[in-house]
Amino acid sequence: MTPKVDSQAVRQAIEVLPLLSPSVTQLLQTLARDGYEIDDVVQIIKYDAALTARVLRTVNSPVFGLLNPVTSLERAISYLGERVIISIVLADQCGDMFTRPLPGYDAQQSALWRHDLFCAFASREMAGHARLACEPGLAFTAGLLHDIGKFVFSPFWAAASGEALERIEQGQVTDYLQAEQLLAGLDHAEVGFAMARHWQFPEALQAAIRYHHAPGLAPEQFRMLSYAVHLGDMLAMMAGADTGSDGMQYQLDGDYAQYFDVSSQDLAVIMLDAEEHFKKAEASLAVE
Ligand SMILES: [Fe+2]
Numbered sequence: 001m002t003p004k005v006d007s008q009a010v011r012q013a014i015e016v017l018p019l020l021s022p023s024v025t026q027l028l029q030t031l032a033r034d035g036y037e038i039d040d041v042v043q044i045i046k047y048d049a050a051l052t053a054r055v056l057r058t059v060n061s062p063v064f065g066l067l068n069p070v071t072s073l074e075r076a077i078s079y080l081g082e083r084v085i086i087s088i089v090l091a092d093q094c095g096d097m098f099t100r101p102l103p104g105y106d107a108q109q110s111a112l113w114r115h116d117l118f119c120a121f122a123s124r125e126m127a128g129h130a131r132l133a134c135e136p137g138l139a140f141t142a143g144l145l146h147d148i149g150k151f152v153f154s155p156f157w158a159a160a161s162g163e164a165l166e167r168i169e170q171g172q173v174t175d176y177l178q179a180e181q182l183l184a185g186l187d188h189a190e191v192g193f194a195m196a197r198h199w200q201f202p203e204a205l206q207a208a209i210r211y212h213h214a215p216g217l218a219p220e221q222f223r224m225l226s227y228a229v230h231l232g233d234m235l236a237m238m239a240g241a242d243t244g245s246d247g248m249q250y251q252l253d254g255d256y257a258q259y260f261d262v263s264s265q266d267l268a269v270i271m272l273d274a275e276e277h278f279k280k281a282e283a284s285l286a287v288e
């Protein structure tokens with residue numbers, strides 16, 4: 001069967017992606033390090049006037065209801081926390097990319113951004129229940145970035161997505177990822193991984209993006225993180241923060257119980273907690 005998608009063209013589209021600004025790359029690298037300090041984050045943002053303004057605008061937004069306006073960057077960052085900061089930075093630098101509609105995934109404007117943000121909070125909650133050490137801040141960032149491949153893949157995938165749904169409905173493939181592989185010769189996790197390498201993301205983030213649908217295949221040192229994002233992704237889908245058609249046939253890796261100390265009731269509570277944090281962040285980031 002001839003693939004419906006020109007995978008070579010997808011790879012070329014990744015190669016020509018503009019590089020991220022140095023502040024984004026530095027921030028991702030800093031937050032992926034164990035034991036970073038808030039001051040490291042301040043040092044990166046303070047040289048970027050637009051970002052500084054955005055952070056101050058966010059902390060002073062009515063959502064937080066602060067009596068006295070915060071004018072110092074350091075206080076703003078301590079108050080908001082690195083999670084909200086990284087969300088602001090990514091929304092700021094890749095805003096257009098995050099909010100564009102995704103024709104191949106039947107997703108509305110901003111849908112993927114909401115899915116990613118929900119997944120970020122849910123992955124962080126999951127990291128808190130991990131049997132082995134899993135840094136919650138890193139799980140948050142990995143959750144936020146797990147589906148970046150869709151941004152590049154979506155316009156190419158649009159030509160095949162209708163057929164993918166038919167094949168899923170007819171039971172010819174077990175899940176959406178398999179449909180992508182079958183019809184395009186590559187999937188959004190692979191595309192995301194290539195983007196993460198192009199942008200020189202830290203290795204842990206590269207691995208979580210690559211293996212978020214198959215965490216059992218991740219190298220051992222990144223497996224816990226990949227499982228946290230896998231579960232976070234599923235919770236985002238269950239909570240309705242999905243990205244259109246690919247919420248169908250989500251294959252949960254049943255081995256997750258080896259990695260997390262959670263019952264199904266715990267998962268329901270984690271989903272509600274994530275939802276609460278998500279709603280607040282969504283309002284403060286003014287995602288439409
Ligand atoms: Fe995905």
Ligand SMILES: [Fe+2]
Pocket residue numbers: 115119146147233
């Ligand atoms: Fe996802």
